[in-house]
Amino acid sequence: xxxxxxxxxxxxxxxxxxxxxxxxxxxxxxxxxxxxxxxxxxxxxxxxxxxxxxxxxxxxxxxxxxxxxxxxxxxxxxxxxxxxxxxxxxxxxxxxxxxxxxxxxxxxxxxxxxxxxxxxxxxxxxxxxxxxxxxxxxxxxxxxxxxxxxxxxxxxxxxxxxxxxxxxxxxxxxxxxxxxxxxxxxxxxxxxxxxxxxxxxxxxxxxxxxxxxxxxxxxxxxxxxxxxxxxxxxxxxxxxxxxxxxxxxxxxxxxxxxxxxxxxxxxxxxxxxxxxxxxxxxxxxxxxxx
Amino acid sequence: xxxxxxxxxxxxxxxxxxxxxxxxxxxxxxxxxxxxxxxxxxxxxxxxxxxxxxxxxxxxxxxxxxxxxxxxxxxxxxxxxxxxxxxxxxxxxxxxxxxxxxxxxxxxxxxxxxxxxxxxxxxxxxxxxxxxxxxxxxxxxxxxxxxxxxxxxxxxxxxxxxxxxxxxxxxxxxxxxxxxxxxxxxxxxxxxxxxxxxxxxxxxxxxxxxxxxxxxxxxxxxxxxxxxxxxxxxxxxxxxxxxxxxxxxxxxxxxxxxxxxxxxxxxxxxxxxxxxxxxxxxxxxxxxxxxxxxxxxxxxxxxxxxxx
Numbered sequence: 269x270x271x272x273x274x275x276x277x278x279x280x281x282x283x284x285x286x287x288x289x290x291x292x293x294x295x296x297x298x299x300x301x302x303x304x305x306x307x308x309x310x311x312x313x314x315x316x317x318x319x320x321x322x323x324x325x326x327x328x329x330x331x332x333x334x335x336x337x338x339x340x341x342x343x344x345x346x347x348x349x350x351x352x353x354x355x356x357x358x359x360x361x362x363x364x365x366x367x368x369x370x371x372x373x374x375x376x377x378x379x380x381x382x383x384x385x386x387x388x389x390x391x392x393x394x395x396x397x398x399x400x401x402x403x404x405x406x407x408x409x410x411x412x413x414x415x416x417x418x419x420x421x422x423x424x425x426x427x428x429x430x431x432x433x434x435x436x437x438x439x440x441x442x443x444x445x446x447x448x449x450x451x452x453x454x455x456x457x458x459x460x461x462x463x464x465x466x467x468x469x470x471x472x473x474x475x476x477x478x479x480x481x482x483x484x485x486x487x488x489x490x491x492x493x494x495x496x497x498x499x500x501x502x503x504x505x506x507x508x509x510x511x512x513x514x515x516x517x518x519x520x521x522x523x524x525x526x527x528x529x530x531x532x533x534x535x536x537x538x539x540x541x542x543x544x545x546x547x548x549x550x551x552x553x554x555x556x557x558x
Numbered sequence: 559x560x561x562x563x564x565x566x567x568x569x570x571x572x573x574x575x576x577x578x579x580x581x582x583x584x585x586x587x588x589x590x591x592x593x594x595x596x597x598x599x600x601x602x603x604x605x606x607x608x609x610x611x612x613x614x615x616x617x618x619x620x621x622x623x624x625x626x627x628x629x630x631x632x633x634x635x636x637x638x639x640x641x642x643x644x645x646x647x648x649x650x651x652x653x654x655x656x657x658x659x660x661x662x663x664x665x666x667x668x669x670x671x672x673x674x675x676x677x678x679x680x681x682x683x684x685x686x687x688x689x690x691x692x693x694x695x696x697x698x699x700x701x702x703x704x705x706x707x708x709x710x711x712x713x714x715x716x717x718x719x720x721x722x723x724x725x726x727x728x729x730x731x732x733x734x735x736x737x738x739x740x741x742x743x744x745x746x747x748x749x750x751x752x753x754x755x756x757x758x759x760x761x762x763x764x765x766x767x768x769x770x771x772x773x774x775x776x777x778x779x780x781x782x783x784x785x786x787x788x789x790x791x792x793x794x795x796x797x798x799x800x801x802x803x804x805x806x807x808x809x810x811x812x813x814x815x816x817x818x819x820x821x822x823x824x825x826x827x828x829x830x831x832x833x834x835x836x837x838x839x840x841x842x843x844x845x846x847x848x849x850x851x852x853x854x855x856x857x858x859x860x861x862x863x864x865x866x
Contacts (some may be wrong), residue, residue, distance in 0.1 A: 430695060431692065432690055435685045438682070438685070442664055443689060445664035446759075448689065485676075493678045494678060
């Protein structure tokens with residue numbers, strides 16, 4: 269037990285590792301991913317799309333596995349799979365009940381196909397495992413630039429569309445009545461999610477995409493209802509857990525996913541506790557005067 | 559005057575003869591707030607309504623009544639520009655419907671908001687002001703940037719966005735919970751915010767889709783009084799879709815009653831009679847006046863019970 273803990277929290281090699289170029293690339297990738305995830309997570313939570321993100325990541329996994337078997341770039345396969353899933357989910361719009369069952373169906377199919385493809389893949393098992401659990405140290409400069417490009421697209425789109433997107437996400441009926449193109453924004457947002465998820469899959473793995481794409485927003489929404497504060501906190505939580513995860517994983521040389529998932533989970537628990545302490549009796553019903 | 563008082567009210571001002579001191583509406587006189595001419599809405603084989611002529615003056619309160627499936631909500635969708643008529647024309651303030659530029663406010667029926675939605679009461683109201691505009695919305699100091707023009711709803715004197723939203727919140731008595739998460743507010747509080755959200759954009763037409771549904775009596779009165787205050791103060795025309803006319807009966811100028819492709823327009827006294835409703839429903843319907851309430855007997859199949 270102690271041995272295991274000692275192995276998981278081993279910092280002897282961390283200092284040396286930080287000077288390695290691929291580690292620096294990994295840290296940069298984590299920072300960029302944290303920015304994207306933190307910006308999108310509050311909107312994902314607002315739209316109730318956590319399950320759609322999970323479905324998208326499993327399709328990204330299936331796409332990556334298909335690319336692995338076909339011998340083409342895994343990242344491209346993941347992007348293709350995730351984008352297809354995201355656009356399909358985007359077209360389903362906001363009606364939750366109908367959407368959930370479709371996502372469940374598509375997710376199971378994607379996961380099944382992905383596992384089957386990996387089973388017949390003759391190559392190294394490290395590649396297989398990487399898609400599910402992620403290995404950010406395998407992020408090369410090409411992938412880093414892809415991530416940066418994606419971040420530019422996400423930041424740029426939000427800079428232009430954030431306000432109508434928030435309106436369409438939180439209050440779709442009135443937004444549509446006010447002339448906001450709710451359906452078009454649903455697709456735009458789905459494409460942003462597809463791109464981000466596809467790029468997150470090689471780094472943190474399909475299984476843990478939820479941890480970085482949803483949890484920061486869910487945690488931040490516990491302590492504030494101001495869209496600005498929630499977004500800033502979500503970026504902060506995502507950065508802390510992703511960069512922290514990379515740093516913690518350097519010494520032991522294990523995948524970062526476990527660290528990232530644990531750190532972001534601690535953020536979430538901390539936020540819940542903070543909210544509980546600050547607001548001992550949640551306001552269930554308001555007082556009517558008049 | 560209370561909302562439940564059924565005594566005849568003084569004649570309301572019409573835009574053709576504006577009251578002295580009353581805010582002048584944006585449209586030149588002669589342009590109706592809402593105008594439908596020969597409007598037809600077909601759904602496949604069915605025709606929801608046909609030959610519908612309706613001219614709504616500024617400051618007028620129209621109750622849209624009828625059983626489920628008679629096309630009340632579809633009519634609102636036409637006025638919002640979300641549905642196309644299959645015949646005839648529709649004009650809002652002389653312009654084609656659709657988009658925020660037509661100065662239309664919309665109040666939906668109360669529905670539970672997710673408790674997790676990261677949105678405060680003031681954010682919900684603020685989105686009603688400029689949520690349709692591009693940009694971040696975080697740093698907006700002015701209610702309306704110069705980039706997108708100030709064609710409608712620009713607050714007088716260029717008040718800051720925050721002051722405009724604060725004023726809208728105060729007008730519905732929501733200042734106390736302005737910073738509370740919307741998901742934690744009661745149904746009545748949320749509907750007040752809906753009124754503020756619709757009015758903050760300074761609409762000349764207010765479309766309401768069952769805004770009193772699932773509210774208790776006290777909140778029904780608060781919400782309908784807020785809507786009534788708006789149309790008397792700012793001459794906003796109100797189209798009010800409802801199953802139940804009684805909570806708004808004292809406010810209603812005219813009724814549009816839709817039943818199975820038939821319709822009738824007129825004052826409540828003209829339309830809410832046994833003869834007219836019997837003709838519309840093609841069966842015997844009795845309308846009784848019980849103190850200040852109307853009781854309709856015989857149109858129960860979807861007509862008058864609440865669907866919460």
